[in-house]
Amino acid sequence: MNIIKKPSWQIDENEVTPKELFEKRRTFLKLGAASMIAGSTVIEALAKDQIPVPNLHYLKDNNPNNLKLNTYDQITSYNNFYEFTTSKERVKDMAHTLNTDNWKIEIDGLVEKPFEIDFEDLLKKVELQERIYRFRCVEGWSMVVPWNGFTLSDLIKIAKPLSSAKYVRFETKFDDDMFPDQARGVFSTITYPYVEGLRMDEAMNDLTLMAVGLYGSRMPKQNGAPLRLIVPWKYGFKSIKSISKISFVDKEPLNSWQKENPREYGFFANVNPNVDHPRWSQAKERVLGKFFKKETLMFNGYENEVASLYKGMDLRKFI
Ligand code: MTE
Numbered sequence: 001m002n003i004i005k006k007p008s009w010q011i012d013e014n015e016v017t018p019k020e021l022f023e024k025r026r027t028f029l030k031l032g033a034a035s036m037i038a039g040s041t042v043i044e045a046l047a048k049d050q051i052p053v054p055n056l057h058y059l060k061d062n063n064p065n066n067l068k069l070n071t072y073d074q075i076t077s078y079n080n081f082y083e084f085t086t087s088k089e090r091v092k093d094m095a096h097t098l099n100t101d102n103w104k105i106e107i108d109g110l111v112e113k114p115f116e117i118d119f120e121d122l123l124k125k126v127e128l129q130e131r132i133y134r135f136r137c138v139e140g141w142s143m144v145v146p147w148n149g150f151t152l153s154d155l156i157k158i159a160k161p162l163s164s165a166k167y168v169r170f171e172t173k174f175d176d177d178m179f180p181d182q183a184r185g186v187f188s189t190i191t192y193p194y195v196e197g198l199r200m201d202e203a204m205n206d207l208t209l210m211a212v213g214l215y216g217s218r219m220p221k222q223n224g225a226p227l228r229l230i231v232p233w234k235y236g237f238k239s240i241k242s243i244s245k246i247s248f249v250d251k252e253p254l255n256s257w258q259k260e261n262p263r264e265y266g267f268f269a270n271v272n273p274n275v276d277h278p279r280w281s282q283a284k285e286r287v288l289g290k291f292f293k294k295e296t297l298m299f300n301g302y303e304n305e306v307a308s309l310y311k312g313m314d315l316r317k318f319i
Helices: 019-024 040-047 072-077 091-097 119-125 152-159 180-184 200-204 256-260 303-310
Strands: 104-109 115-118 129-136 141-151 167-172 195-199 209-214 228-230 243-249 284-287
Touching: 072 141, 072 209, 104 119, 115 119, 119 152, 129 209, 129 228, 141 152, 152 200, 152 209, 152 243, 167 200, 195 200, 195 256, 200 303
Parallel strands: 104 243, 141 284
Antiparallel strands: 104 115, 129 141, 141 209, 167 195, 167 243, 209 228
């Protein structure tokens, strides 16, 4: 297992949202402003009325690499969520049918004792952080998102897997009242529920996040409320949304996209500008809101943190 002791970013002491802002946004008062904590990026966006009022408590990311954030509107208006539709622009208008009330997460497989936990109870057991990450979709677009969440390694400690557990398998909730395409199967090539997986050392890496929000507030439905995975060095399809089941297993899980087309999508899906998708180049990407493309970075810019996980592996073969 590879746990990075010193992450490349520095999380500082909490910053309290300025009093002036409370006065400007009266809605803050309703939420119990005294306990509100937010980073300056959030404060700036909030002051311009660009984001919902923050409702999460978290340690902020100092953004040492000065990544330029995409706006809340960009991040929440262009989504891949096939359970609703294949139209990225329409997901946000359809996602209201997703009901996150009384959301349960089942933990099973090779663990000391399988259990089910209410999402809100899980939130009470973990410490939330902000993680400003690059996010690169296999299709060639990308964005920078200030996620809020807790490390998957924190959840793994709670789950208590056995030493025989070699992989973690995730499943999106199956409920065809909430997710219209699960009933209709318009995009019939995907078999639901959506499934993803990580090797145990990838799952334990400090970059791997269970995200519950962005820009300081709860995860928008279109982005995978209430709980999704974020693996910033891998193509976006690994970042499974609206998780309701986490299983510890001894065999590599067959993830949805690999099952759909193994020639084009593999288990690892590490961002790699040197290995093209069979139908397009992966050398460049278009950041949402930008006209010109930029060079894609090896492991999406997280080479120092994760390259050692794949030592000796032929990255052309293990796609
Ligand atoms: N998870 C589920 N359950 N269903 C999906 O269709 N799409 C994936 C991933 N997780 C998807 C999913 C893909 S292809 C991408 S690029 C990201 O979610 C998109 O996340 P975003 O909409 O928050 O940008």
